Amino acid sequence: MSMRRLDTADAAFDAQFAALTDRDSPEQTEIDARVAAIIADVRERGDEAVLEYTRELDRRDGVAFDALEISRERMQRALDALAADDRAALEAAAERIASFAESQKIAPVRYHDDDGNELGQIVRPIERAGIYAPGGKAAYPSSVLMNAVPAKVAGVGEIVMVSPAPEGVLNEWVLAAAAVAGVDRFFTIGGAQAVAALAYGTEHIPEVDKIVGPGNAYVASAKRQVFGRVGIESVAGPSEVLIVADGTGDPEWAALDLFAQAEHDEMARAMLVSPDADYLDAVDAAVERLIADQPRAAIIRAALDGHGALIRCADLDDALRLVNAIAPEHLELAVADPDALLDGIRHAGAIFMGHRTPEAFGDYCAGPNHVLPTGRTARFSSALGAYDFQKRISVVSASEAGARRLAPIAVRLAEGEGLHAHAASAAARAGGGSTD
Structure with missing residues:
Protein backbone atom coordinates (compact mmCIF):
# COMPACT_ATOMS: atom_id res chain seq x y z
CA MET A 1 0.00 0.00 0.00
CA SER A 2 1.06 3.60 -0.50
CA MET A 3 0.30 6.06 2.27
CA ARG A 4 -1.40 9.43 1.85
CA ARG A 5 1.15 12.18 1.19
CA LEU A 6 0.79 15.81 2.26
CA ASP A 7 3.11 18.80 2.00
CA THR A 8 2.90 21.87 4.20
CA ALA A 9 4.01 23.98 1.21
CA ASP A 10 0.89 23.08 -0.80
CA ALA A 11 -1.90 25.65 -0.94
CA ALA A 12 -4.44 22.96 -0.08
CA PHE A 13 -2.50 21.66 2.93
CA ASP A 14 -4.49 23.42 5.66
CA ALA A 15 -7.80 22.01 4.38
CA GLN A 16 -6.32 18.55 3.89
CA PHE A 17 -4.73 18.59 7.33
CA ALA A 18 -7.97 19.75 8.99
CA ALA A 19 -9.90 16.92 7.33
CA LEU A 20 -7.27 14.38 8.37
CA THR A 21 -7.28 15.44 12.02
CA ASP A 22 -11.03 16.05 12.37
CA ARG A 23 -12.37 14.17 15.41
CA ASP A 24 -16.07 15.02 15.10
CA SER A 25 -18.32 11.98 14.77
CA PRO A 26 -21.71 12.34 13.09
CA GLU A 27 -22.91 9.33 15.06
CA GLN A 28 -22.11 10.90 18.45
CA THR A 29 -25.60 12.30 19.08
CA GLU A 30 -27.16 8.90 18.51
CA ILE A 31 -24.56 7.21 20.73
CA ASP A 32 -25.13 9.74 23.53
CA ALA A 33 -28.89 9.19 23.44
CA ARG A 34 -28.51 5.42 23.56
CA VAL A 35 -26.03 5.66 26.43
CA ALA A 36 -28.28 8.02 28.39
CA ALA A 37 -31.10 5.47 28.17
CA ILE A 38 -28.79 2.68 29.39
CA ILE A 39 -27.58 4.76 32.32
CA ALA A 40 -31.15 5.63 33.34
CA ASP A 41 -32.15 1.97 33.11
CA VAL A 42 -29.24 0.80 35.27
CA ARG A 43 -30.01 3.50 37.85
CA GLU A 44 -33.60 2.29 38.03
CA ARG A 45 -33.23 -1.49 37.80
CA GLY A 46 -29.68 -2.13 38.98
CA ASP A 47 -28.40 -5.69 38.62
CA GLU A 48 -31.39 -6.74 36.54
CA ALA A 49 -30.61 -4.16 33.85
CA VAL A 50 -26.88 -4.91 33.91
CA LEU A 51 -27.61 -8.61 33.47
CA GLU A 52 -29.99 -8.03 30.55
CA TYR A 53 -27.51 -5.84 28.67
CA THR A 54 -24.70 -8.30 29.32
CA ARG A 55 -26.76 -11.21 28.02
CA GLU A 56 -27.73 -9.25 24.92
CA LEU A 57 -24.62 -7.28 24.00
CA ASP A 58 -21.97 -9.77 25.11
CA ARG A 59 -23.95 -12.78 23.86
CA ARG A 60 -24.08 -14.47 27.26
CA ASP A 61 -27.52 -16.05 27.14
CA GLY A 62 -28.73 -17.44 30.44
CA VAL A 63 -25.76 -16.29 32.51
CA ALA A 64 -26.56 -15.63 36.18
CA PHE A 65 -25.32 -12.51 37.97
CA ASP A 66 -23.16 -14.48 40.39
CA ALA A 67 -21.21 -15.83 37.41
CA LEU A 68 -20.24 -12.29 36.38
CA GLU A 69 -17.86 -11.80 39.30
CA ILE A 70 -14.38 -13.30 39.17
CA SER A 71 -12.90 -14.37 42.49
CA ARG A 72 -9.44 -13.39 43.69
CA GLU A 73 -8.59 -17.09 43.66
CA ARG A 74 -9.49 -17.33 39.95
CA MET A 75 -7.27 -14.34 39.15
CA GLN A 76 -4.39 -15.93 41.04
CA ARG A 77 -4.84 -19.24 39.22
CA ALA A 78 -4.51 -17.41 35.91
CA LEU A 79 -1.29 -15.81 37.10
CA ASP A 80 0.09 -19.11 38.39
CA ALA A 81 -0.70 -20.78 35.05
CA LEU A 82 1.31 -18.32 32.96
CA ALA A 83 4.59 -19.49 31.50
CA ALA A 84 7.49 -18.40 33.66
CA ASP A 85 8.79 -15.85 31.13
CA ASP A 86 5.32 -14.39 30.62
CA ARG A 87 4.76 -14.01 34.35
CA ALA A 88 8.18 -12.44 34.79
CA ALA A 89 7.41 -9.89 32.05
CA LEU A 90 4.06 -9.02 33.60
CA GLU A 91 5.55 -8.59 37.06
CA ALA A 92 8.53 -6.61 35.76
CA ALA A 93 6.20 -4.21 33.97
CA ALA A 94 4.10 -3.80 37.13
CA GLU A 95 7.22 -3.07 39.19
CA ARG A 96 8.37 -0.38 36.76
CA ILE A 97 4.92 1.23 36.66
CA ALA A 98 4.76 1.19 40.47
CA SER A 99 8.22 2.67 40.80
CA PHE A 100 7.35 5.59 38.54
CA ALA A 101 3.97 6.06 40.24
CA GLU A 102 5.71 6.34 43.62
CA SER A 103 7.60 9.37 42.30
CA GLN A 104 4.28 11.02 41.38
CA LYS A 105 2.61 10.94 44.78
CA ILE A 106 1.53 14.33 46.04
CA ALA A 107 3.24 15.39 49.25
CA PRO A 108 1.40 17.14 52.10
CA VAL A 109 2.21 20.81 52.69
CA ARG A 110 2.25 22.63 56.06
CA TYR A 111 3.85 26.02 56.77
CA HIS A 112 3.42 29.18 58.87
CA ASP A 113 3.16 32.66 57.38
CA ASP A 114 4.59 35.82 58.99
CA ASP A 115 1.55 36.20 61.28
CA GLY A 116 1.76 32.66 62.61
CA ASN A 117 -1.16 31.30 60.58
CA GLU A 118 -0.69 27.64 59.71
CA LEU A 119 -1.56 26.88 56.09
CA GLY A 120 -1.25 23.84 53.93
CA GLN A 121 -2.87 20.78 52.49
CA ILE A 122 -3.24 17.20 53.56
CA VAL A 123 -3.46 14.37 51.04
CA ARG A 124 -5.93 11.51 51.14
CA PRO A 125 -6.41 8.65 48.65
CA ILE A 126 -9.68 8.02 46.90
CA GLU A 127 -11.57 5.35 48.82
CA ARG A 128 -12.82 3.25 45.90
CA ALA A 129 -11.75 3.35 42.25
CA GLY A 130 -13.39 1.73 39.24
CA ILE A 131 -11.12 0.39 36.50
CA TYR A 132 -12.48 -0.21 33.00
CA ALA A 133 -10.39 -2.65 30.95
CA PRO A 134 -11.27 -3.13 27.27
CA GLY A 135 -12.45 -6.47 25.94
CA GLY A 136 -14.02 -7.60 22.70
CA LYS A 137 -11.80 -7.03 19.65
CA ALA A 138 -8.72 -6.91 21.84
CA ALA A 139 -7.94 -7.37 25.51
CA TYR A 140 -5.16 -5.38 27.12
CA PRO A 141 -3.51 -6.69 30.31
CA SER A 142 -1.17 -3.71 30.04
CA SER A 143 -4.16 -1.39 30.56
CA VAL A 144 -5.05 -3.30 33.72
CA LEU A 145 -1.57 -2.61 35.08
CA MET A 146 -1.50 1.01 33.97
CA ASN A 147 -4.81 1.80 35.63
CA ALA A 148 -4.74 -0.34 38.75
CA VAL A 149 -1.09 -0.15 39.83
CA PRO A 150 -1.03 3.67 40.31
CA ALA A 151 -4.30 3.40 42.24
CA LYS A 152 -2.73 0.83 44.54
CA VAL A 153 0.41 2.97 44.96
CA ALA A 154 -1.77 5.97 45.86
CA GLY A 155 -3.41 3.95 48.63
CA VAL A 156 -6.88 3.46 47.16
CA GLY A 157 -8.87 1.33 49.59
CA GLU A 158 -10.69 -0.85 47.05
CA ILE A 159 -10.20 -1.34 43.31
CA VAL A 160 -13.24 -2.59 41.38
CA MET A 161 -12.54 -3.68 37.83
CA VAL A 162 -14.97 -4.28 34.97
CA SER A 163 -14.11 -5.86 31.65
CA PRO A 164 -16.43 -7.49 29.11
CA ALA A 165 -16.15 -11.19 28.32
CA PRO A 166 -18.02 -11.69 25.02
CA GLU A 167 -19.63 -15.12 24.88
CA GLY A 168 -18.16 -15.78 28.31
CA VAL A 169 -14.59 -16.06 27.03
CA LEU A 170 -12.09 -14.87 29.63
CA ASN A 171 -8.65 -13.57 28.73
CA GLU A 172 -6.17 -15.29 31.01
CA TRP A 173 -3.62 -12.48 30.64
CA VAL A 174 -6.17 -9.95 31.84
CA LEU A 175 -7.02 -12.13 34.84
CA ALA A 176 -3.33 -12.54 35.62
CA ALA A 177 -2.71 -8.80 35.33
CA ALA A 178 -5.57 -8.16 37.73
CA ALA A 179 -3.90 -10.46 40.25
CA VAL A 180 -0.52 -8.74 39.86
CA ALA A 181 -2.08 -5.28 40.18
CA GLY A 182 -4.04 -6.13 43.32
CA VAL A 183 -7.57 -5.74 41.95
CA ASP A 184 -10.05 -6.41 44.76
CA ARG A 185 -13.21 -7.19 42.80
CA PHE A 186 -13.59 -8.05 39.11
CA PHE A 187 -16.88 -8.15 37.17
CA THR A 188 -17.05 -9.44 33.59
CA ILE A 189 -19.33 -6.69 32.34
CA GLY A 190 -18.61 -3.92 29.87
CA GLY A 191 -20.06 -1.07 27.90
CA ALA A 192 -22.14 1.83 29.12
CA GLN A 193 -23.96 -0.47 31.57
CA ALA A 194 -20.69 -1.21 33.39
CA VAL A 195 -19.85 2.48 33.69
CA ALA A 196 -23.35 3.22 35.00
CA ALA A 197 -23.11 0.40 37.54
CA LEU A 198 -19.81 1.74 38.86
CA ALA A 199 -21.12 5.31 39.02
CA TYR A 200 -24.43 4.58 40.77
CA GLY A 201 -23.93 1.17 42.35
CA THR A 202 -26.23 -1.83 42.14
CA GLU A 203 -27.16 -4.60 44.52
CA HIS A 204 -23.86 -6.40 43.85
CA ILE A 205 -21.59 -3.78 42.26
CA PRO A 206 -20.32 -1.13 44.66
CA GLU A 207 -20.48 2.56 43.82
CA VAL A 208 -17.02 4.00 43.19
CA ASP A 209 -15.55 7.49 43.54
CA LYS A 210 -13.65 7.63 40.25
CA ILE A 211 -13.72 5.66 36.99
CA VAL A 212 -10.60 5.34 34.85
CA GLY A 213 -9.64 3.34 31.79
CA PRO A 214 -10.27 3.40 28.04
CA GLY A 215 -13.15 1.86 26.11
CA ASN A 216 -15.16 2.23 22.93
CA ALA A 217 -17.37 5.17 21.94
CA TYR A 218 -20.18 3.97 24.23
CA VAL A 219 -17.86 3.72 27.20
CA ALA A 220 -16.43 7.18 26.47
CA SER A 221 -19.93 8.66 26.24
CA ALA A 222 -20.97 6.98 29.48
CA LYS A 223 -17.93 8.32 31.33
CA ARG A 224 -18.69 11.80 30.04
CA GLN A 225 -22.32 11.54 31.20
CA VAL A 226 -21.59 10.25 34.72
CA PHE A 227 -18.84 12.79 35.35
CA GLY A 228 -19.85 14.88 38.34
CA ARG A 229 -21.47 11.92 40.01
CA VAL A 230 -17.99 10.35 39.96
CA GLY A 231 -14.60 11.53 38.81
CA ILE A 232 -13.03 10.38 35.56
CA GLU A 233 -9.50 10.74 34.27
CA SER A 234 -10.44 11.54 30.66
CA VAL A 235 -12.74 10.66 27.79
CA ALA A 236 -10.60 8.52 25.51
CA GLY A 237 -10.81 8.76 21.74
CA PRO A 238 -8.96 6.86 19.00
CA SER A 239 -5.32 6.21 19.81
CA GLU A 240 -2.75 8.25 17.89
CA VAL A 241 0.95 8.65 17.16
CA LEU A 242 2.87 11.42 15.43
CA ILE A 243 6.48 10.72 14.46
CA VAL A 244 8.81 13.67 13.83
CA ALA A 245 11.77 12.46 11.78
CA ASP A 246 14.87 14.23 10.49
CA GLY A 247 15.84 11.45 8.08
CA THR A 248 18.66 10.02 10.20
CA GLY A 249 16.69 6.98 11.36
CA ASP A 250 15.91 3.58 9.88
CA PRO A 251 12.80 3.88 7.67
CA GLU A 252 11.80 0.31 8.55
CA TRP A 253 11.73 1.24 12.24
CA ALA A 254 9.45 4.16 11.37
CA ALA A 255 7.16 1.89 9.35
CA LEU A 256 6.93 -0.57 12.24
CA ASP A 257 6.13 2.26 14.66
CA LEU A 258 3.29 3.39 12.37
CA PHE A 259 2.02 -0.20 12.26
CA ALA A 260 2.20 -0.49 16.04
CA GLN A 261 -0.26 2.37 16.39
CA ALA A 262 -2.48 1.47 13.43
CA GLU A 263 -3.04 -2.12 14.57
CA HIS A 264 -5.13 -1.01 17.57
CA ASP A 265 -8.23 -0.56 15.44
CA GLU A 266 -9.47 0.95 12.20
CA MET A 267 -9.89 4.39 13.83
CA ALA A 268 -6.30 4.65 15.07
CA ARG A 269 -4.27 7.59 13.75
CA ALA A 270 -0.65 7.27 12.65
CA MET A 271 1.30 10.07 10.97
CA LEU A 272 4.92 10.90 10.26
CA VAL A 273 6.28 14.36 9.45
CA SER A 274 9.73 15.07 8.04
CA PRO A 275 11.50 17.72 5.93
CA ASP A 276 13.40 14.95 4.11
CA ALA A 277 11.46 13.89 0.98
CA ASP A 278 13.80 10.95 0.27
CA TYR A 279 13.24 9.63 3.79
CA LEU A 280 9.47 9.87 3.34
CA ASP A 281 9.81 7.85 0.13
CA ALA A 282 11.87 5.25 2.01
CA VAL A 283 9.27 4.99 4.79
CA ASP A 284 6.49 4.62 2.23
CA ALA A 285 8.42 1.83 0.53
CA ALA A 286 9.03 0.13 3.88
CA VAL A 287 5.32 0.27 4.69
CA GLU A 288 4.49 -1.40 1.38
CA ARG A 289 7.24 -4.00 1.84
CA LEU A 290 6.54 -4.96 5.46
CA ILE A 291 2.78 -4.75 5.86
CA ALA A 292 2.07 -8.16 4.37
CA ASP A 293 3.96 -9.78 7.26
CA GLN A 294 1.71 -8.20 9.88
CA PRO A 295 -0.90 -10.55 11.44
CA ARG A 296 -3.27 -7.57 11.81
CA ALA A 297 -2.55 -6.25 8.31
CA ALA A 298 -6.22 -5.66 7.44
CA ILE A 299 -6.73 -3.42 10.48
CA ILE A 300 -3.45 -1.59 9.81
CA ARG A 301 -4.40 -0.95 6.19
CA ALA A 302 -7.81 0.42 7.18
CA ALA A 303 -6.32 2.72 9.82
CA LEU A 304 -3.56 4.03 7.56
CA ASP A 305 -5.95 4.50 4.64
CA GLY A 306 -8.43 6.41 6.75
CA HIS A 307 -6.26 8.28 9.24
CA GLY A 308 -2.60 7.91 8.27
CA ALA A 309 -0.27 10.27 6.42
CA LEU A 310 3.32 11.02 5.53
CA ILE A 311 3.78 14.78 5.69
CA ARG A 312 6.63 16.78 4.21
CA CYS A 313 7.40 19.95 6.15
CA ALA A 314 9.79 22.81 5.53
CA ASP A 315 12.04 22.10 8.52
CA LEU A 316 11.85 20.82 12.09
CA ASP A 317 10.40 24.12 13.32
CA ASP A 318 7.57 23.58 10.84
CA ALA A 319 7.20 20.05 12.21
CA LEU A 320 6.83 21.43 15.74
CA ARG A 321 4.06 23.71 14.52
CA LEU A 322 2.13 20.61 13.47
CA VAL A 323 2.95 18.85 16.75
CA ASN A 324 1.38 21.64 18.76
CA ALA A 325 -1.63 21.82 16.45
CA ILE A 326 -2.28 18.09 16.77
CA ALA A 327 -1.36 17.77 20.48
CA PRO A 328 -0.75 14.06 19.89
CA GLU A 329 -1.29 11.33 22.43
CA HIS A 330 2.07 9.78 21.51
CA LEU A 331 4.91 11.80 20.02
CA GLU A 332 8.07 10.11 18.75
CA LEU A 333 11.10 12.32 18.14
CA ALA A 334 12.98 10.13 15.67
CA VAL A 335 15.79 12.65 15.29
CA ALA A 336 19.51 12.80 16.01
CA ASP A 337 19.11 15.39 18.79
CA PRO A 338 15.65 15.06 20.39
CA ASP A 339 16.57 17.28 23.35
CA ALA A 340 16.94 20.22 20.98
CA LEU A 341 13.23 19.99 20.14
CA LEU A 342 11.81 19.69 23.65
CA ASP A 343 11.52 23.40 24.39
CA GLY A 344 9.35 23.87 21.31
CA ILE A 345 6.80 21.23 22.32
CA ARG A 346 3.81 22.62 24.22
CA HIS A 347 1.25 19.86 23.78
CA ALA A 348 1.74 16.08 23.85
CA GLY A 349 0.60 13.19 26.00
CA ALA A 350 3.96 11.41 26.06
CA ILE A 351 7.23 12.01 24.22
CA PHE A 352 9.55 9.21 23.10
CA MET A 353 13.07 10.47 22.58
CA GLY A 354 15.40 9.28 19.84
CA HIS A 355 15.62 6.37 17.47
CA ARG A 356 15.84 3.66 20.15
CA THR A 357 12.69 4.63 22.03
CA PRO A 358 9.57 3.32 20.30
CA GLU A 359 6.15 4.20 21.64
CA ALA A 360 5.67 0.48 22.33
CA PHE A 361 8.08 0.77 25.28
CA GLY A 362 5.66 3.26 26.82
CA ASP A 363 2.69 1.00 26.15
CA TYR A 364 4.11 -1.79 28.26
CA CYS A 365 7.05 -1.32 30.51
CA ALA A 366 8.98 1.96 30.46
CA GLY A 367 7.24 3.14 33.63
CA PRO A 368 5.24 6.30 32.81
CA ASN A 369 1.57 5.60 32.20
CA HIS A 370 0.13 4.72 28.81
CA VAL A 371 -3.31 6.12 29.68
CA LEU A 372 -2.86 9.43 27.86
CA PRO A 373 -4.94 12.34 26.58
CA THR A 374 -6.24 11.87 23.02
CA GLY A 375 -8.03 14.04 20.49
CA ARG A 376 -6.08 17.26 21.24
CA THR A 377 -6.92 17.05 24.96
CA ALA A 378 -3.17 17.07 25.68
CA ARG A 379 -3.64 20.85 25.44
CA PHE A 380 -5.12 20.74 28.95
CA SER A 381 -4.68 17.28 30.45
CA SER A 382 -1.95 14.80 31.28
CA ALA A 383 -1.09 11.13 31.63
CA LEU A 384 -2.81 9.09 34.31
CA GLY A 385 -0.73 8.84 37.47
CA ALA A 386 -0.81 8.19 41.19
CA TYR A 387 -1.87 11.82 41.69
CA ASP A 388 -5.18 11.04 39.93
CA PHE A 389 -6.12 8.81 42.85
CA GLN A 390 -5.26 11.36 45.53
CA LYS A 391 -7.23 14.31 46.88
CA ARG A 392 -5.81 17.52 48.32
CA ILE A 393 -7.60 18.98 51.35
CA SER A 394 -6.74 22.53 52.40
CA VAL A 395 -5.89 23.19 56.06
CA VAL A 396 -6.08 26.68 57.65
CA SER A 397 -5.36 27.53 61.28
CA ALA A 398 -5.41 31.25 62.15
Missing part, protein backbone atom coordinates in the same frame (compact mmCIF):
# COMPACT_ATOMS: atom_id res chain seq x y z
CA SER A 399 -3.30 32.64 64.96
CA GLU A 400 -4.46 35.58 67.09
CA ALA A 401 -2.28 37.99 65.12
CA GLY A 402 -3.28 36.33 61.89
CA ALA A 403 -6.98 36.71 62.65
CA ARG A 404 -6.50 40.44 63.21
CA ARG A 405 -4.72 40.70 59.84
CA LEU A 406 -7.16 38.55 57.88
CA ALA A 407 -10.42 39.84 59.34
CA PRO A 408 -10.51 43.33 57.76
CA ILE A 409 -9.52 41.92 54.36
CA ALA A 410 -12.30 39.36 54.52
CA VAL A 411 -14.80 41.98 55.75
CA ARG A 412 -14.14 44.33 52.85
CA LEU A 413 -14.40 41.58 50.26
CA ALA A 414 -17.54 40.08 51.82
CA GLU A 415 -19.28 43.45 51.95
CA GLY A 416 -18.28 44.04 48.36
CA GLU A 417 -20.11 40.84 47.46
CA GLY A 418 -23.13 41.73 49.57
CA LEU A 419 -22.57 38.76 51.89
CA HIS A 420 -22.97 40.50 55.23
CA ALA A 421 -23.03 37.38 57.40
CA HIS A 422 -19.65 36.48 55.98
CA ALA A 423 -18.42 39.94 56.97
CA ALA A 424 -19.83 39.65 60.48
CA SER A 425 -18.29 36.21 60.93
CA ALA A 426 -14.87 37.52 59.95
CA ALA A 427 -15.20 40.73 61.99
CA ALA A 428 -15.98 38.74 65.13
CA ARG A 429 -12.44 37.40 65.06
CA ALA A 430 -10.77 40.80 64.67
CA GLY A 431 -10.62 41.59 68.36
CA GLY A 432 -8.51 38.59 69.25
CA GLY A 433 -10.98 37.24 71.80
CA SER A 434 -11.01 33.58 72.75
CA THR A 435 -13.72 30.98 73.23
CA ASP A 436 -11.51 28.99 75.60
